[in-house]
Amino acid sequence: MRIVIAKSYEDMSANAARMVAGQLYLKPNSVLGLATGSTPLNMYQELIKIHHEVSLDFSEVVTFNLDEYLGLKPEDENSYHFYMFQNFFKHINIQRNNIYIPNGLAQNIPAECQDYERKIQEQGGIDLQVLGIGVNGHIGFNEPDINFEAVTHKVKLDEETINVNARFFANIEEVPRYAISMGIKTIMNAKKILLLANGVSKAEALYRTIYKGITPETPASILQLHPDVTIIAEEGAAKLLRSATHDRTNLGFASE
Numbered sequence: 001m002r003i004v005i006a007k008s009y010e011d012m013s014a015n016a017a018r019m020v021a022g023q024l025y026l027k028p029n030s031v032l033g034l035a036t037g038s039t040p041l042n043m044y045q046e047l048i049k050i051h052h053e054v055s056l057d058f059s060e061v062v063t064f065n066l067d068e069y070l071g072l073k074p075e076d077e078n079s080y081h082f083y084m085f086q087n088f089f090k091h092i093n094i095q096r097n098n099i100y101i102p103n104g105l106a107q108n109i110p111a112e113c114q115d116y117e118r119k120i121q122e123q124g125g126i127d128l129q130v131l132g133i134g135v136n137g138h139i140g141f142n143e144p145d146i147n148f149e150a151v152t153h154k155v156k157l158d159e160e161t162i163n164v165n166a167r168f169f170a171n172i173e174e175v176p177r178y179a180i181s182m183g184i185k186t187i188m189n190a191k192k193i194l195l196l197a198n199g200v201s202k203a204e205a206l207y208r209t210i211y212k213g214i215t216p217e218t219p220a221s222i223l224q225l226h227p228d229v230t231i232i233a234e235e236g237a238a239k240l241l242r243s244a245t246h247d248r249t250n251l252g253f254a255s256e
């Protein structure tokens with residue numbers, strides 16, 4: 001694991017955008033795995049800026065989103081379809097048919113999940129997967145006690161996740177209880193992983209991810225076994241890491 005500590009959210013985002021842009025310069029037809037939530041918002045803004053300022057080209061890029069709520073229409077402001085188009089896709093030159101997001105309205109959920117997994121394989125697998133991390137250590141919507149062997153599947157959201165995500169909805173009752181999420185196995189099959197963590201609320205989960213044993217109680221801890229993981233953590237999220245030492249990690253400082 002390569003761990004980069006950024007001095008601010010903006011610094012974390014700029015570093016993440018540079019890593020994604022670097023991937024696209026090296027391989028313009030990269031397959032990106034993308035995340036939603038508060039954390040990557042500024043990274044998407046930075047990528048849009050790079051697209052406009054130095055013509056970073058998305059015309060051959062293929063994207064697969066990590067997850068989508070069950071039961072929300074794509075035009076629902078809380079759906080991840082809406083988030084992705086609003087915050088990223090409509091501002092860049094990506095082709096509509098190169099965008100994949102699980103269909104939260106699918107009638108046959110197992111078939112939708114299988115189909116999603118098959119499409120990832122058909123595109124040659126994910127080159128770079130961007131991840132956030134939940135306060136409970138989830139990645140995608142793979143909540144604690146997840147089966148590490150799972151591929152894309154229907155998940156039941158954790159109470160903690162429902163509480164945390166309620167801030168985006170009119171009230172907590174409106175937060176969907178189920179979602180479709182890439183599984184841990186899908187994520188682990190990505191060639192490279194970039195995990196972003198912002199804010200002190202993530203400090204404990206990040207510490208457990210890196211320094212504690214690999215356990216389904218901290219789904220992100222499985223990343224210790226992935227050969228190419230970069231973690232960019234803003235200082236607050238990294239506050240428990242500075243004093244820790246471990247020979248599996250290589251601490252770097254983005255702002256220095």
Ligand code: PGA
Nearest residue numbers: 037038039040132133134
């Ligand atoms: P956040 O969510 O970026 O909104 O904090 C991250 C996650 O739950 O994976």
